[in-house]
Amino acid sequence: xxxxxxxxxxxxxxxxxxxLFPKSSLAISSLSFSLNQISISRTGSVALHPLVRRCxxxxxxxxxxxETGEEETTAETGExxxxxxxxxxxxxxxxxxxxKPPKKPIVKLGDIIxxxxxxxxxxxxxxxxxxxxxxxxxxxxxxxxLNRRRLALYKGIVISKHSGGIHTTIRIRFMTSGTPVELVFxxxxxxxxxxxxxxxxxxxxxxxxxxxxxxxxxxTFKKK
Amino acid sequence: xxARLFSKSSSVGHTLLGAVGTSLVGVGSAARGATTKVNYxxxxxQQQRTFxxxxxxxxxxxxxxxxxxxxxQALKSKKGAKLGDIIxxxxxxxxxxxxxxxxxxxxxxxVRAAMQRGRCxxxxxxxxxxxxxxxxxxxxxxxxxxxxxxxxxLRKKKHVKILALAEHIA
Numbered sequence: 001x002x003x004x005x006x007x008x009x010x011x012x013x014x015x016x017x018x019x020l021f022p023k024s025s026l027a028i029s030s031l032s033f034s035l036n037q038i039s040i041s042r043t044g045s046v047a048l049h050p051l052v053r054r055c056x057x058x059x060x061x062x063x064x065x066x067e068t069g070e071e072e073t074t075a076e077t078g079e080x081x082x083x084x085x086x087x088x089x090x091x092x093x094x095x096x097x098x099x100k101p102p103k104k105p106i107v108k109l110g111d112i113i114x115x116x117x118x119x120x121x122x123x124x125x126x127x128x129x130x131x132x133x134x135x136x137x138x139x140x141x142x143x144x145x146l147n148r149r150r151l152a153l154y155k156g157i158v159i160s161k162h163s164g165g166i167h168t169t170i171r172i173r174f175m176t177s178g179t180p181v182e183l184v185f186x187x188x189x190x191x192x193x194x195x196x197x198x199x200x201x202x203x204x205x206x207x208x209x210x211x212x213x214x215x216x217x218x219x220t221f222k223k224k
Numbered sequence: 225x226x227a228r229l230f231s232k233s234s235s236v237g238h239t240l241l242g243a244v245g246t247s248l249v250g251v252g253s254a255a256r257g258a259t260t261k262v263n264y265x266x267x268x269x270q271q272q273r274t275f276x277x278x279x280x281x282x283x284x285x286x287x288x289x290x291x292x293x294x295x296x297q298a299l300k301s302k303k304g305a306k307l308g309d310i311i312x313x314x315x316x317x318x319x320x321x322x323x324x325x326x327x328x329x330x331x332x333x334x335v336r337a338a339m340q341r342g343r344c345x346x347x348x349x350x351x352x353x354x355x356x357x358x359x360x361x362x363x364x365x366x367x368x369x370x371x372x373x374x375x376x377x378l379r380k381k382k383h384v385k386i387l388a389l390a391e392h393i394a
Contacts, residue, residue, distance in 0.1 A: 145376065146345070167346065176373045177392045179336065184348035191345045212352070 117165030124166065124188035130195060133170055133187070135160055136203035138221060141172065141185060142194040151193055154183060155221050157201065159208040173211060175220040180212075273339040273350070275304025276311060282356040285335060286367030286389075289322010290315045293332055293356055305334050307341040307349070308377035310363075311356065323366050324358065330366070332356035333383055335374045349375055349394060357386055365389065 107115070124130075133139060137158045142151045156174025159182070168187045173180065185192060198221075211219055276282065280295040293313035298305035305311045315328045324330055336355035340348045357374075358366045365386055373394040378387050387393060 143347075169346075176394060177371070179372045180352045181373065181394055182340075182350050182352075183394075184340070186346040189346055 113165070120166040121188060124190070127190055128192070128194060130187055131197050133158055133161055133195070133197065134200070135206055135208055136201045137197045138199045138201065139170070139172060140196045140198050141192060143185070143192050153223065155198070155223050156183070157208070157211070157219050157221070159211055160206070173219045175216055180216060180219065275301070275306060275339060276334055276337060276354055277304035280354060281316070282313065282332070282334070282354045284332070284358060285355045285371045286357045286365060287369045288324055288358045288367035290318045290324045290330070290358060292317040293330065293358070296329070306339060307334055307337040307375055308381050309334050310359070313356065330358045331361060332358050333363075333378065333386060335370070335378070335386065336372065341375070341377060
């Protein structure tokens with residue numbers, strides 16, 4: 001995904017801030033190759049905040065030109081990029097003139113992964129709708145195989161669900177050709193075309209690993 | 225290997241790594257058969273499935289005549305064989321009139337493994353037992369039929385003939 005590659009750039013180790021060089025200027029020089037139309041917001045605030053805001057907005061491809069009426073224009077960025085580290089003090093003086101944008105919630109370092117995961121999930125949801133899956137559901141999954149046109153169909157009981165943001169996985173147990181198989185699927189993967197909950201079995205556990213000792217009839221399902 | 229043999233003989237539940245677990249509910253399932261790894265699984269102490277290594281018993285799922293094979297060498301890895309790898313085994317149990325006899329040293333392709341194998345799209349697959357299809361040195365199967373599902377990891381490893389004979393590709 002283009003956006004993920006952009007964001008992965010942004011997750012490179014950031015140069016630490018010091019009083020003389022506001023973090024925004026250092027960060028710009030490192031990210032200038034990937035982000036365009038960067039505008040400088042107030043420098044006095046929390047070091048990471050303007051950086052995160054910039055990343056989010058650029059990944060959605062919003063042109064900042066329209067919004068720079070209230071903030072410094074891209075002419076400022078040109079100046080900044082040319083005079084990278086040494087231009088710190090010039091920028092802080094020039095930017096103090098701009099009007100303050102409305103206060104946005106400060107994004108803490110620990111929240112970033114949560115924000116990114118939410119964004120990835122939103123993007124994945126546009127491709128397919130992921131139903132609410134719980135252990136004990138009998139589920140039908142249609143998945144594209146590697147380099148194959150036809151979809152593979154798997155029908156089995158969900159024995160566990162592991163929540164991990166975009167890498168939420170479900171483990172399905174079923175029987176094929178007389179052999180029990182367990183498959184783990186990442187639910188938001190674009191390879192999975194469709195997940196459908198066929199029925200539900202009442203269970204009193206979150207993880208149904210006891211089914212491995214039970215009779216095969218508890219995890220055998222007829223495919224239509 | 226030593227830990228595994230030790231765990232087989234001990235009465236208190238030992239996981240493969242040698243850690244002592246409390247007395248487990250699933251001890252009776254240890255009598256499931258010498259074929260599978262000894263399963264002391266309980267909802268709290270799931271056994272960590274590992275590679276197929278020396279002394280691992282594997283089921284044979286083709287009609288070459290052998291029934292059980294004990295791995296004597298996992299080619300290509302010091303740790304052991306995974307799904308889709310080739311092993312050298314010694315036939316421990318064979319049908320009376322088959323292509324292989326008891327005591328033969330054979331090559332085999334692992335088609336079912338109790339250890340999960342990750343795929344490049346983020347999914348994982350694991351079976352409940354360890355099974356092997358006997359092949360010759362060139363990689364062609366000795367038998368003419370393959371029973372049970374086979375994973376499509378074999379396609380990448382160029383075991384196309386086994387895939388062609390398979391009932392179902394998982």
